[in-house]
Amino acid sequence: MSRYKSATLRTRMIDIQFKDLSYEVQIGYRGQKKQILKDLDGLFKAGELTAIMGTSGAGKSTLLNILSGLQQGKLTGKIDYIGNEGVQNLNRYKKDSCYIQQTDCLYDLFTVQESMMIAAYLKIGNVTHTFRQMLTDSILKTLNLTKTKDTRTARLSGGQKKRLSIALELIGNPPIMFLDEPTTGLDSLASLQCVSALQTLAKTGRTIICTIHQPSAAIYQMFDHIYLMVDGQCMYADKPGNTVSYFAQQGFQCPKYHNPADYMLEVVNGEYGNYDTQLIAAAKHYCERTVTPLKQRMIKEASFDERNVNVLSKLKPPSEMMRFMVLLRRCILLLYRDWTLTHLKVIMTFFVAVLLGLLFEHSGDDGSKTISNFGFLVISVMYVIYTTMIPAVLKFPLELAILRKERFNNWYQLKTYYIATLVTTLPLQILFSLIYSSITYVLTNQPMEWNRFFMFLLILALTSFASESVGLGLGAIFNPINGTFFGAITVCAMLSLAGYLVFFNHMPVILYYVSYVNYFRYAFEGMVQAIYGFQRENLRCPSNVEYCHFRIPSIILEELSMSKPMFWIDVSMLFGWFVAIRILVYASLKRRLSKL
Numbered sequence: 001m002s003r004y005k006s007a008t009l010r011t012r013m014i015d016i017q018f019k020d021l022s023y024e025v026q027i028g029y030r031g032q033k034k035q036i037l038k039d040l041d042g043l044f045k046a047g048e049l050t051a052i053m054g055t056s057g058a059g060k061s062t063l064l065n066i067l068s069g070l071q072q073g074k075l076t077g078k079i080d081y082i083g084n085e086g087v088q089n090l091n092r093y094k095k096d097s098c099y100i101q102q103t104d105c106l107y108d109l110f111t112v113q114e115s116m117m118i119a120a121y122l123k124i125g126n127v128t129h130t131f132r133q134m135l136t137d138s139i140l141k142t143l144n145l146t147k148t149k150d151t152r153t154a155r156l157s158g159g160q161k162k163r164l165s166i167a168l169e170l171i172g173n174p175p176i177m178f179l180d181e182p183t184t185g186l187d188s189l190a191s192l193q194c195v196s197a198l199q200t201l202a203k204t205g206r207t208i209i210c211t212i213h214q215p216s217a218a219i220y221q222m223f224d225h226i227y228l229m230v231d232g233q234c235m236y237a238d239k240p241g242n243t244v245s246y247f248a249q250q251g252f253q254c255p256k257y258h259n260p261a262d263y264m265l266e267v268v269n270g271e272y273g274n275y276d277t278q279l280i281a282a283a284k285h286y287c288e289r290t291v292t293p294l295k296q297r298m299i300k301e302a303s304f305d306e307r308n309v310n311v312l313s314k315l316k317p318p319s320e321m322m323r324f325m326v327l328l329r330r331c332i333l334l335l336y337r338d339w340t341l342t343h344l345k346v347i348m349t350f351f352v353a354v355l356l357g358l359l360f361e362h363s364g365d366d367g368s369k370t371i372s373n374f375g376f377l378v379i380s381v382m383y384v385i386y387t388t389m390i391p392a393v394l395k396f397p398l399e400l401a402i403l404r405k406e407r408f409n410n411w412y413q414l415k416t417y418y419i420a421t422l423v424t425t426l427p428l429q430i431l432f433s434l435i436y437s438s439i440t441y442v443l444t445n446q447p448m449e450w451n452r453f454f455m456f457l458l459i460l461a462l463t464s465f466a467s468e469s470v471g472l473g474l475g476a477i478f479n480p481i482n483g484t485f486f487g488a489i490t491v492c493a494m495l496s497l498a499g500y501l502v503f504f505n506h507m508p509v510i511l512y513y514v515s516y517v518n519y520f521r522y523a524f525e526g527m528v529q530a531i532y533g534f535q536r537e538n539l540r541c542p543s544n545v546e547y548c549h550f551r552i553p554s555i556i557l558e559e560l561s562m563s564k565p566m567f568w569i570d571v572s573m574l575f576g577w578f579v580a581i582r583i584l585v586y587a588s589l590k591r592r593l594s595k596l
């Protein structure tokens with residue numbers, strides 16, 4: 001343990017140097033170009049805690065996003081990532097860094113310890129469970145989170161959540177950490193604790209860069225390097241302790257007892273006149289810092305136990321298969337703990353099934369109630385479609401921020417996450433379909449034949465798979481409000497072309513052919529064929545009814561234009577829809593994640 005504890009205190013050292021860095025964006029399609037970063041020079045050193053400061057809209061986040069590789073586009077200039085092995089390329093270096101967003105993207109239903117262990121299993125492959133526990137304990141201790149180990153993340157304070165976000169990324173021992181406004185939303189004590197934790201981590205050789213708004217005087221002095229920006233240009237780059245004397249040299253005397261950070265921002269905000277051009281020119285020399293060779297800095301720490309560097313440098317990421325197993329467990333645990341997703345839905349499905357069963361009593365075997373039985377089949381299909389599509393629309397928008405963070409920080413590949421969610425949700429859909437089918441099928445007196453029951457169940461389950469896929473697709477493309485709106489419109493449009501409300505033989509020819517691309521059609525047709533197809537015997541006609549027009553199954557099928565035995569084609573079409581939509585969802589999710 002003690003050996004490991006010291007190991008966490010050391011990492012590889014990488015400097016980031018950029019020269020003449022410019023970045024522009026195009027506003028709208030064929031719109032004007034806007035230059036956001038203008039010929040920036042700078043050097044962010046390993047072992048230092050750097051703060052990028054500036055007025056709102058100065059380009060702080062843009063610079064952070066570009067250096068981290070999160071934002072790409074029309075970029076000119078040079079960015080070098082200089083390690084002991086020499087200058088590295090962006091792809092190699094991206095694996096060595098992590099990005100901590102302003103909002104804390106955590107799963108509310110896990111405790112701190114569980115979140116840490118899941119991250120440890122997703123990031124490290126070649127160590128034992130005990131080693132992972134020691135590692136997470138050591139990180140939690142460094143970030144002063146040991147007391148919150150058994151607390152669910154939803155109940156953590158803002159500062160604790162921020163430190164947990166940092167702790168999760170520390171598991172991979174990244175030499176470079178980017179943080180977007182880590183103190184936003186925190187009170188002064190929590191901000192101080194957060195920056196103090198970052199200071200500790202920087203001392204171990206990491207390059208830590210964060211954007212920050214108006215820090216207090218105490219926090220300002222905790223940084224090793226301040227990089228001040230105004231309108232995409234650098235206006236000051238030096239130690240915080242030199243701020244007052246630097247601005248005094250430029251003719252701006254900071255009043256006594258005034259926070260130098262506030263004074264600096266007042267100057268750049270033009271409160272003492274507009275001297276931007278003069279200050280930017282004067283700062284040019286400071287922004288281009290000289291590189292101290294890393295080896296010289298390493299010698300200062302040579303007394304450190306070199307064996308321990310080896311412990312962490314030998315940590316390897318796990319295989320995608322192992323990550324898949326971890327994600328699968330995480331998805332199952334989330335489903336189990338999310339009361340509304342599973343427990344409530346099981347109870348609701350049970351009650352709805354009993355209600356519909358009682359409402360449509362005997363409609364399955366009574367020739368005088370065949371029209372009611374169509375109603376039962378339509379409601380069954382609609383129930384499954386709505387209860388799977390709408391929750392699915394909300395799934396990705398809610399998880400997108402977490403997914404984006406974990407993907408960008410190399411926790412796993414998108415396909416691994418995608419397959420794990422698919423494998424977890426399908427059995428659940430089968431379970432809901434089974435509960436619904438077994439209750440309603442018996443209560444509505446559908447034909448008591450096992451093969452018909454399984455065909456009924458198969459169609460319902462496939463309909464729920466396809467509907468969930470459509471819902472996920474809408475969620476991957478739109479925000480939750482637009483997604484549910486488009487979901488409702490899609491259901492209405494598909495419902496009118498499904499052959500229930502307007503029979504196929506009553507449809508205009510063009511719309512009849514359009515209905516072939518509608519999976520509701522196959523769901524309804526499959527249900528009707530399962531109940532009335534396959535040479536079913538005539539239905540009974542009660543003695544108190546004079547004439548039952550729809551007691552002969554062949555007449556029913558003919559009236560609905562479903563005489564041809566289409567059941568297995570319906571099954572194949574539903575399955576095809578499910579597969580095709582799933583592939584499209586994957587592609588849209590990938591595209592969405594590639595954008596900021």
Ligand SMILES: Nc1ncnc2c1ncn2[C@@H]1O[C@H](COP(=O)(O)OP(=O)(O)OP(=O)(O)O)[C@@H](O)[C@H]1O
Pocket residue numbers: 025026027034036054055056057058059060061062063
């Ligand atoms: N894709 C884009 N299209 C158009 N303008 C953009 C785009 N990205 C950034 N900008 C503009 O570039 C400027 C810098 O944005 P950035 O988010 O980097 O500023 P910031 O310093 O982080 O601001 P804040 O402190 O308010 O978050 C802003 O004026 C912003 O509107």
